[in-house]
Amino acid sequence: MSIALPVKPVQSREPEPEEGHTAILLVEDDDADARLVTRSLTPYARRATVARATSLKEARAWLHRNACDVVLLDLSLPDSFGLETVTRLHADAPSLPLVVLTGYDDEDFALEILAHGAQDYLVKGQTDGPLMWRAVQHAMARKRLEEELRLSEERLQGIIGLAQDAILTTDENLNITLFNRAAESLFGYDADDILGRPLSLLIPERFRPDHEAHIAGFATSMVQAQVMTNRREVQGLTADGREFPAEVSIAKLHHARGLLFTAVIRDVSERKRVESELRRMATTDPLTGLNNRRRIMELAEVEMARLRRYGRPVSVLMLDIDRFKAINDTHGHAVGDRALVRLAEVCRAELRDTDHIGRLGGEEFAIILPETPLASATEVAERLRHRLAMADVALQPGGQSGGGTLRMTVSIGVAMCGDEDASIERALGRADRALYEAKSLGRNRVVVSDGYPGPAFATASIPTSIAS
Structure with a gap:
C-alpha cells in the first residue's frame, strides 16, 4: 500500500507492487519511530509502498509470502537485538538489501553492521526524507552490484573449476x-x-x-x-x-x-610424444630403424657445412648387399627383410655415435663419417665388409632352431668430401661410382673413388656363399 497512508501490521499476502515502485518492509516495534519513518517517506508516496512488521519473526514470515525491494531494519526488536538481527535476517534473505535503523551513532559500529550483511545504516533522529530515500535507493543499487559481482565470481569459479x-x-x-x-x-x-x-x-x-x-x-x-x-x-x-x-x-x-x-x-x-613419433616416422626407415633418405641427406649437408667452415675431413660410404635379388627370389622377401635388419644391426655396432647411416632405398645404404680422412674411412669400410660377411641371417622368424641361416656379402664405395663440392651429392656420386666398380670387379670388396683425392684401389674379397 502507499506510504502516504498509515502503516498497517503485516498479516496476509500483500498485493504485488506496481512496476517502478519500491516495495519497502519496515521492521520496527516502536509505533512512534514507525510514524517518523512513514512521515519522512510521504513525499515519495507515488514511488514506493511500505509494509510494517513489529518483530523479526513477523518480518521473516512476511518475506516468505511477499516480494520486497528493501528492508528498513531496527536492531532492537522483541525477539532479536543488535548485530544478531542483521545476521539472522541476512541469512534468511541474502539477496535482499538491508538498511539498518539505529540510535547508536558510531562509525566502527556502522562498519561492523556493513560487514554483517547490511548495505547502509541510518541514525534515528538524524534522518530526513531525502536522506532516507537516498539510503533506500543506494542500498538497492549497492545490493544489485554485489549480486552481479557474486554471480560473476560464481560463474568465474565455475569456469575455473571445470x-x-x-x-x-x-x-x-x-x-x-x-x-x-x-x-x-x-x-x-x-x-x-x-x-x-x-x-x-x-x-x-x-x-x-x-x-x-x-x-x-x-x-x-x-x-x-x-x-x-x-x-x-x-x-x-x-x-x-x-x-x-x-x-x-x-x-x-x-x-x-x-x-x-x-x-x-x-x-x-x-x-610431445606424438610429435616425437611423427618426427621419427618422417626421418626413419620403418624396416631397419635407420635414417631414411631424406634424413641422411640432411645430416650429410650439416657435416659438409662443418667441413667448409673448419676444414675437418668428412668421408662417405655407399654400401650395397650383393645379389640381394637372389636372396629374395630364393628365400622370400621376409628373409630379404631380415638381411636388411641384420645389416643395420651390424653397422650400428661398428660405427661411432657421431657417424650417420641411412637407407637410401632397397638394399642400398649411405654412411657419413665426420672427422674421418680417406684412409681411415677405407679401414672402416673394410671392417664393415668383414663383419657383415660373418653375420648370420636367420631363415625363420625369430631365429627358430632348425631353420638355418644364410650369410650375405656387401660391396662398398668410399669417397672423401672436398670443400669444393657444391653439395653432398657430388661426394655420394663418387662413392656410388666406386660401389658399382666394386660390383663389376666381382662384389664383396671395397673400392675407393678415383675422383678425389687420389687413384682408386680395390681391396681383396673374402669368399663367402649366399647360403650356408
Missing part, C-alpha cells in the same frame, strides 16, 4: 592464492595444502632462477599477457617429483594489494 587446463594465481611474492581442480590433478597437490606456498614448488630446481628472472621482467614490462603460442615451453614438477613439459599462458593484474599473476598451464607430454 577448466581442463590447470589454472593458478599468485600474489606479487609468487605465493599461490588460487589452485583449481585441474591443477590439483596435474601437480598432485590438494588446493588446501598448496595455497599460500611458493610457486617454486611446482618448478624443477634447476629452472627456478630463470623463471624468477622471467617473472620479474614480465612484471615490469608493458605486456599484460603472454599466450601459449608466444610462450616458450617450461618444465613442471609434480608432488611426487615427476617432471613434465608444459605450455604456460600468463597474465598480470594490478590490484589494491599489489600485482596478481594468473597462469594457465597445460601438460604437453602426450603432444
